[in-house]
Amino acid sequence: MLTSIEICAGVGGQALGLSMAGFSHxxxxxxxxEYCDKLRCNRPEWNVICGDxxxxxxxxxxxxxxxxxxxxxxxxxxxxxxxxxNADERDLFPEAIRLIDEIKPKAVMLENVRGFLDxxxxxxxxxxxxxxxxxxxxxxxxxxxxxDYGVPQLRPRIVIVGIRNDQQGKFCYPEEKPELTxxxxxxxxxxxxxxxxxxxxxxxxxxxxxxxxxxxxxxKHGGPDLGPVRAKxxxxxxxxxxxxxxxxxxxxxxxxxxxxxxxMIARIQGFPDTWDFGKKKTHACRMIGNAFPPPVACxxxxxxxxxxxx
Numbered sequence: 001m002l003t004s005i006e007i008c009a010g011v012g013g014q015a016l017g018l019s020m021a022g023f024s025h026x027x028x029x030x031x032x033x034e035y036c037d038k039l040r041c042n043r044p045e046w047n048v049i050c051g052d053x054x055x056x057x058x059x060x061x062x063x064x065x066x067x068x069x070x071x072x073x074x075x076x077x078x079x080x081x082x083x084x085x086n087a088d089e090r091d092l093f094p095e096a097i098r099l100i101d102e103i104k105p106k107a108v109m110l111e112n113v114r115g116f117l118d119x120x121x122x123x124x125x126x127x128x129x130x131x132x133x134x135x136x137x138x139x140x141x142x143x144x145x146x147x148d149y150g151v152p153q154l155r156p157r158i159v160i161v162g163i164r165n166d167q168q169g170k171f172c173y174p175e176e177k178p179e180l181t182x183x184x185x186x187x188x189x190x191x192x193x194x195x196x197x198x199x200x201x202x203x204x205x206x207x208x209x210x211x212x213x214x215x216x217x218x219x220k221h222g223g224p225d226l227g228p229v230r231a232k233x234x235x236x237x238x239x240x241x242x243x244x245x246x247x248x249x250x251x252x253x254x255x256x257x258x259x260x261x262x263x264m265i266a267r268i269q270g271f272p273d274t275w276d277f278g279k280k281k282t283h284a285c286r287m288i289g290n291a292f293p294p295p296v297a298c299x300x301x302x303x304x305x306x307x308x309x310x
Contacts, residue, residue, distance in 0.1 A: 002308055005029075005061060007053045007070035007099065008092060011277065011287040012039050013269070014071055014111065015046070017297025022305055023067060029056050034283060041276050053095050058102030066308050068105040071292050072096055072112060097131050100162070107171075107304050108132065108162035111292055114143060116158050129160070137162035140171060144296060148176035151270045151293045152187045153211040159300055169307030174299035183208045184238050184268065191264050197250040203258065207238045214269050216289025225285075226260070245281050262288065270295040 001024045006015050009028040019025065029049045030036050036050035049056065058068075072092045093110075100108055116125060129139050139162050146155035163171050185204030193200035212234040215227040226235050226242030235242035239257055246259035260268075262277055262284040270293035277284035 002066040002305060003064070004067040004069055005058070005065050005099075005103065005105070007056070007068070007096065008072055009035070009039060009048075010071060011035050011291050012042060012275075013271070013291030013294050014069060014109075014297040015039075015043075016271070016275070017292070017294035017299075018067070018069060018109075018301040019043075020294065020298040021301025023301060026061065026065060029053050034278075035287065038277060038287065042274075053092060053099075056099070058099040061103045063104060065103050065105045067107045067109060067304060068096075068100060068103055069109040069297075070096055070111075072110060093128050097128070097135070100132060100135050100137070104135075104164070106164050106167055106308055108137060108160070109300060109304065110160040111157050111297075112160075114156045114158060117143060132160075132162045135162075136165050138165060138171075140173070142173050144173065144300075145176075145178075146270070146293045146296050147181050147210045148178045149174065149293075149299045150177075150181050150295045151268070152182055152184050153214055153268055155213045155293060157292065157296070159296075161300070161304070163307055167307055167310065169310035171307045172303060174303050181210065184211050184240075187267060188260075188264050191261070191267065192249055192258060195249040196252040197254050197258070198252055199250070199254065203239050207240070209238065211235070211238065211268055214265060214289045216286045216291075226265075245285060247281070265289070269293055 002022060003026050004018055004023040005027050006025060007029045009015050009030040015025060015028055025046050027047045027049055028039060031052055033050060036048050039046060039048045096110055132139050141158060141160045143156055143158050146153055161171055185207035189200060189204040192203060212231045225244050226232055232242035241257040241259045244259050246261050248261060250258045262281055265285060266275060266288045269288050269291060277287050
Protein backbone atom coordinates (compact mmCIF):
# COMPACT_ATOMS: atom_id res chain seq x y z
CA MET A 1 0.00 0.00 0.00
CA LEU A 2 1.35 3.42 -0.96
CA THR A 3 1.59 5.91 1.90
CA SER A 4 0.84 9.63 2.09
CA ILE A 5 0.87 12.64 4.37
CA GLU A 6 -1.61 15.43 3.74
CA ILE A 7 -1.35 19.02 4.93
CA CYS A 8 -4.20 21.54 5.05
CA ALA A 9 -6.54 18.57 4.83
CA GLY A 10 -9.78 20.52 5.29
CA VAL A 11 -12.83 18.29 5.52
CA GLY A 12 -11.10 15.53 3.59
CA GLY A 13 -11.93 15.90 -0.11
CA GLN A 14 -8.42 15.34 -1.39
CA ALA A 15 -7.65 12.75 1.29
CA LEU A 16 -10.78 10.78 0.44
CA GLY A 17 -9.96 10.83 -3.28
CA LEU A 18 -6.39 9.69 -2.69
CA SER A 19 -7.65 6.95 -0.40
CA MET A 20 -9.98 5.81 -3.19
CA ALA A 21 -6.94 5.74 -5.48
CA GLY A 22 -5.11 3.39 -3.12
CA PHE A 23 -3.10 5.63 -0.77
CA SER A 24 -2.94 4.97 2.96
CA HIS A 25 -2.66 8.14 5.05
CA UNK A 26 0.06 8.20 7.69
CA UNK A 27 -1.03 11.64 8.91
CA UNK A 28 -3.45 14.43 8.02
CA UNK A 29 -2.62 17.90 9.31
CA UNK A 30 -5.45 20.42 9.66
CA UNK A 31 -5.64 23.68 11.62
CA UNK A 32 -9.39 24.21 12.16
CA UNK A 33 -10.93 22.18 14.97
CA GLU A 34 -14.33 21.70 13.31
CA TYR A 35 -12.66 20.24 10.23
CA CYS A 36 -10.55 17.93 12.41
CA ASP A 37 -13.68 16.76 14.21
CA LYS A 38 -15.38 15.92 10.92
CA LEU A 39 -12.31 14.08 9.60
CA ARG A 40 -12.27 11.92 12.72
CA CYS A 41 -16.01 11.39 12.54
CA ASN A 42 -15.92 10.24 8.93
CA ARG A 43 -12.68 8.27 9.10
CA PRO A 44 -11.87 7.28 12.71
CA GLU A 45 -8.92 5.23 11.47
CA TRP A 46 -7.13 8.28 10.04
CA ASN A 47 -4.36 9.87 12.09
CA VAL A 48 -5.61 13.47 12.24
CA ILE A 49 -3.17 15.99 13.69
CA CYS A 50 -5.07 19.13 14.60
CA GLY A 51 -2.62 22.00 14.61
CA ASP A 52 -0.70 24.64 12.68
CA UNK A 53 1.27 23.13 9.80
CA UNK A 54 4.02 25.63 10.60
CA UNK A 55 4.65 23.61 13.76
CA UNK A 56 4.49 20.21 12.04
CA UNK A 57 7.87 18.58 11.52
CA UNK A 58 8.41 16.26 8.60
CA UNK A 59 11.74 14.94 9.89
CA UNK A 60 10.29 11.82 11.63
CA UNK A 61 8.76 10.78 8.31
CA UNK A 62 11.86 11.15 6.14
CA UNK A 63 12.13 8.30 3.67
CA UNK A 64 8.89 6.71 4.91
CA UNK A 65 6.32 8.42 2.70
CA UNK A 66 5.41 7.93 -0.94
CA UNK A 67 3.31 11.09 -1.37
CA UNK A 68 3.06 14.50 0.27
CA UNK A 69 -0.24 16.13 -0.69
CA UNK A 70 -2.09 19.26 0.30
CA UNK A 71 -4.51 21.97 -0.65
CA UNK A 72 -2.60 25.00 0.56
CA UNK A 73 -4.98 27.90 1.39
CA UNK A 74 -6.30 29.59 -1.74
CA UNK A 75 -7.32 33.10 -0.48
CA UNK A 76 -3.88 34.57 -1.29
CA UNK A 77 -4.49 33.81 -4.98
CA UNK A 78 -8.27 33.82 -5.29
CA UNK A 79 -9.96 36.46 -7.45
CA UNK A 80 -12.59 36.62 -4.70
CA UNK A 81 -9.96 37.96 -2.31
CA UNK A 82 -7.32 40.67 -2.38
CA UNK A 83 -4.79 38.48 -4.23
CA UNK A 84 -1.94 39.34 -1.90
CA UNK A 85 -0.05 36.19 -2.88
CA ASN A 86 3.08 35.62 -0.83
CA ALA A 87 2.34 38.81 1.11
CA ASP A 88 -0.73 37.07 2.56
CA GLU A 89 -0.10 35.50 5.97
CA ARG A 90 -2.20 32.50 4.87
CA ASP A 91 0.26 31.59 2.11
CA LEU A 92 1.59 28.19 3.15
CA PHE A 93 3.59 27.29 0.04
CA PRO A 94 6.83 27.93 1.99
CA GLU A 95 5.71 25.35 4.58
CA ALA A 96 4.91 22.84 1.84
CA ILE A 97 8.41 23.29 0.41
CA ARG A 98 9.94 22.92 3.87
CA LEU A 99 8.09 19.63 4.35
CA ILE A 100 9.11 18.36 0.91
CA ASP A 101 12.71 18.97 1.93
CA GLU A 102 12.28 17.32 5.34
CA ILE A 103 10.25 14.29 4.22
CA LYS A 104 11.72 13.70 0.75
CA PRO A 105 8.57 11.93 -0.50
CA LYS A 106 8.64 10.09 -3.81
CA ALA A 107 5.93 12.39 -5.13
CA VAL A 108 4.19 15.69 -4.32
CA MET A 109 0.66 16.85 -5.14
CA LEU A 110 -0.42 20.41 -4.32
CA GLU A 111 -3.67 22.02 -5.46
CA ASN A 112 -4.80 25.63 -5.57
CA VAL A 113 -7.21 27.97 -7.33
CA ARG A 114 -6.98 29.07 -10.95
CA GLY A 115 -5.84 32.52 -9.79
CA PHE A 116 -2.43 31.05 -8.99
CA LEU A 117 -1.81 31.09 -12.76
CA ASP A 118 -2.54 34.81 -13.11
CA UNK A 119 0.25 36.92 -14.56
CA UNK A 120 0.51 38.97 -11.36
CA UNK A 121 1.85 35.84 -9.62
CA UNK A 122 4.22 34.76 -12.40
CA UNK A 123 7.41 35.59 -10.51
CA UNK A 124 6.21 33.93 -7.31
CA UNK A 125 4.82 30.89 -9.16
CA UNK A 126 8.10 30.41 -11.01
CA UNK A 127 9.99 30.69 -7.73
CA UNK A 128 7.82 28.00 -6.09
CA UNK A 129 8.22 25.58 -8.97
CA UNK A 130 11.98 26.13 -9.14
CA UNK A 131 12.35 25.55 -5.40
CA UNK A 132 10.61 22.19 -5.75
CA UNK A 133 12.83 21.33 -8.74
CA UNK A 134 15.95 22.16 -6.72
CA UNK A 135 14.85 19.58 -4.15
CA UNK A 136 15.35 16.95 -6.87
CA UNK A 137 11.88 16.75 -8.40
CA UNK A 138 10.50 16.91 -11.91
CA UNK A 139 7.64 19.38 -11.65
CA UNK A 140 4.35 19.47 -13.59
CA UNK A 141 1.55 22.04 -13.37
CA UNK A 142 -1.84 21.97 -15.07
CA UNK A 143 -5.29 23.50 -14.74
CA UNK A 144 -7.85 20.72 -14.25
CA UNK A 145 -11.60 21.17 -14.62
CA UNK A 146 -13.67 19.04 -12.27
CA UNK A 147 -16.31 18.34 -14.94
CA ASP A 148 -13.69 16.46 -16.96
CA TYR A 149 -13.57 13.84 -14.20
CA GLY A 150 -17.19 13.10 -13.41
CA VAL A 151 -17.95 16.08 -11.15
CA PRO A 152 -21.02 18.01 -12.41
CA GLN A 153 -19.66 21.53 -11.92
CA LEU A 154 -17.03 23.78 -13.50
CA ARG A 155 -14.54 24.14 -10.60
CA PRO A 156 -11.15 24.75 -12.26
CA ARG A 157 -8.17 24.00 -10.00
CA ILE A 158 -4.45 23.95 -10.67
CA VAL A 159 -2.66 20.80 -9.60
CA ILE A 160 1.11 20.82 -9.12
CA VAL A 161 2.77 17.41 -9.23
CA GLY A 162 6.38 16.72 -8.36
CA ILE A 163 8.03 13.37 -9.09
CA ARG A 164 11.34 12.65 -7.38
CA ASN A 165 14.05 12.23 -9.98
CA ASP A 166 14.98 8.71 -8.90
CA GLN A 167 11.51 7.38 -9.81
CA GLN A 168 11.34 5.37 -13.04
CA GLY A 169 7.77 6.05 -14.15
CA LYS A 170 6.62 8.99 -16.25
CA PHE A 171 3.73 11.06 -14.88
CA CYS A 172 0.79 12.09 -17.07
CA TYR A 173 -2.28 13.98 -15.91
CA PRO A 174 -5.49 11.91 -16.06
CA GLU A 175 -7.38 11.73 -19.34
CA GLU A 176 -10.26 14.18 -19.65
CA LYS A 177 -13.67 12.57 -20.15
CA PRO A 178 -16.31 15.34 -19.89
CA GLU A 179 -18.76 13.28 -21.92
CA LEU A 180 -19.11 10.88 -19.00
CA THR A 181 -20.06 13.57 -16.48
CA UNK A 182 -23.74 13.58 -15.48
CA UNK A 183 -25.90 16.70 -15.51
CA UNK A 184 -27.12 18.39 -12.35
CA UNK A 185 -30.57 16.90 -12.97
CA UNK A 186 -29.19 13.38 -13.35
CA UNK A 187 -27.02 13.83 -10.27
CA UNK A 188 -29.72 15.12 -7.95
CA UNK A 189 -33.00 13.59 -9.19
CA UNK A 190 -33.28 10.97 -6.46
CA UNK A 191 -32.48 13.47 -3.71
CA UNK A 192 -34.79 16.13 -5.17
CA UNK A 193 -37.66 13.63 -5.37
CA UNK A 194 -37.04 12.01 -1.97
CA UNK A 195 -40.05 13.75 -0.35
CA UNK A 196 -42.34 12.93 -3.26
CA UNK A 197 -42.07 16.21 -5.18
CA UNK A 198 -44.30 15.82 -8.23
CA UNK A 199 -42.21 18.26 -10.26
CA UNK A 200 -38.89 16.50 -9.73
CA UNK A 201 -38.77 14.68 -13.05
CA UNK A 202 -39.61 17.81 -15.05
CA UNK A 203 -37.01 19.76 -13.06
CA UNK A 204 -34.32 17.13 -13.64
CA UNK A 205 -34.87 17.15 -17.40
CA UNK A 206 -34.50 20.94 -17.48
CA UNK A 207 -31.37 20.92 -15.28
CA UNK A 208 -29.51 19.39 -18.19
CA UNK A 209 -26.03 20.84 -17.79
CA UNK A 210 -23.32 21.12 -15.17
CA UNK A 211 -23.33 23.57 -12.27
CA UNK A 212 -21.23 26.67 -11.68
CA UNK A 213 -18.44 26.36 -9.15
CA UNK A 214 -19.61 25.55 -5.63
CA UNK A 215 -18.25 28.23 -3.29
CA UNK A 216 -17.44 27.94 0.39
CA UNK A 217 -16.56 31.40 1.61
CA UNK A 218 -14.70 32.10 4.84
CA UNK A 219 -15.60 32.47 8.49
CA LYS A 220 -16.24 36.16 7.91
CA HIS A 221 -17.92 35.89 4.51
CA GLY A 222 -20.16 33.33 2.92
CA GLY A 223 -23.38 31.97 4.33
CA PRO A 224 -25.69 29.13 3.37
CA ASP A 225 -26.23 30.16 -0.23
CA LEU A 226 -24.74 29.34 -3.64
CA GLY A 227 -22.40 32.26 -4.06
CA PRO A 228 -22.25 35.71 -5.66
CA VAL A 229 -24.79 37.20 -8.07
CA ARG A 230 -23.17 35.74 -11.18
CA ALA A 231 -23.26 32.23 -9.75
CA LYS A 232 -26.86 32.60 -8.62
CA UNK A 233 -27.87 33.60 -12.14
CA UNK A 234 -26.22 30.46 -13.46
CA UNK A 235 -28.11 28.39 -10.88
CA UNK A 236 -31.36 30.05 -11.99
CA UNK A 237 -30.78 28.70 -15.50
CA UNK A 238 -30.66 25.24 -13.92
CA UNK A 239 -33.94 25.85 -12.12
CA UNK A 240 -32.32 26.29 -8.71
CA UNK A 241 -32.89 29.11 -6.24
CA UNK A 242 -29.35 29.97 -5.17
CA UNK A 243 -30.29 32.62 -2.61
CA UNK A 244 -30.36 30.09 0.20
CA UNK A 245 -29.96 26.46 1.20
CA UNK A 246 -32.84 24.18 2.16
CA UNK A 247 -33.14 21.85 5.13
CA UNK A 248 -34.87 19.16 3.10
CA UNK A 249 -36.07 18.25 -0.39
CA UNK A 250 -39.23 19.90 -1.81
CA UNK A 251 -42.61 18.74 -0.54
CA UNK A 252 -44.98 16.86 -2.91
CA UNK A 253 -46.92 19.97 -4.00
CA UNK A 254 -43.96 22.39 -4.04
CA UNK A 255 -44.07 25.00 -6.82
CA UNK A 256 -41.29 27.26 -8.04
CA UNK A 257 -37.54 26.85 -8.00
CA UNK A 258 -36.18 24.49 -5.34
CA UNK A 259 -33.17 25.19 -3.18
CA UNK A 260 -30.41 22.66 -2.71
CA UNK A 261 -29.76 20.94 0.62
CA UNK A 262 -26.21 20.55 1.96
CA UNK A 263 -26.39 16.88 0.98
CA MET A 264 -27.18 17.86 -2.62
CA ILE A 265 -24.32 20.35 -2.66
CA ALA A 266 -21.96 17.71 -1.29
CA ARG A 267 -22.95 15.29 -4.03
CA ILE A 268 -22.27 17.92 -6.70
CA GLN A 269 -18.85 18.35 -5.09
CA GLY A 270 -18.25 14.61 -5.49
CA PHE A 271 -18.64 13.47 -1.88
CA PRO A 272 -20.43 10.21 -1.03
CA ASP A 273 -23.81 10.60 0.67
CA THR A 274 -22.36 8.99 3.80
CA TRP A 275 -19.88 11.84 4.41
CA ASP A 276 -21.00 13.81 7.48
CA PHE A 277 -20.70 17.62 7.52
CA GLY A 278 -22.75 18.26 10.64
CA LYS A 279 -26.17 19.81 11.06
CA LYS A 280 -25.29 23.51 10.77
CA LYS A 281 -25.93 24.65 7.20
CA THR A 282 -23.49 27.55 7.17
CA HIS A 283 -20.63 25.41 8.48
CA ALA A 284 -21.54 22.50 6.19
CA CYS A 285 -21.66 24.70 3.09
CA ARG A 286 -18.31 26.29 3.94
CA MET A 287 -16.68 22.89 4.44
CA ILE A 288 -18.10 21.47 1.23
CA GLY A 289 -17.39 24.53 -0.89
CA ASN A 290 -13.76 24.78 0.25
CA ALA A 291 -13.04 21.11 -0.42
CA PHE A 292 -11.21 19.54 -3.34
CA PRO A 293 -13.57 17.22 -5.26
CA PRO A 294 -12.70 13.62 -4.31
CA PRO A 295 -13.14 12.24 -7.87
CA VAL A 296 -10.52 14.67 -9.21
CA ALA A 297 -8.06 13.75 -6.45
CA CYS A 298 -8.77 10.09 -7.15
CA UNK A 299 -8.07 10.51 -10.87
CA UNK A 300 -4.72 12.22 -10.21
CA UNK A 301 -3.91 9.69 -7.50
CA UNK A 302 -4.35 6.79 -9.90
CA UNK A 303 -1.88 8.37 -12.29
CA UNK A 304 0.58 8.87 -9.43
CA UNK A 305 0.24 5.20 -8.55
CA UNK A 306 1.29 4.24 -12.08
CA UNK A 307 4.53 6.16 -11.52
CA UNK A 308 5.23 5.03 -7.97
CA UNK A 309 4.53 1.35 -8.59
CA UNK A 310 6.99 1.10 -11.49
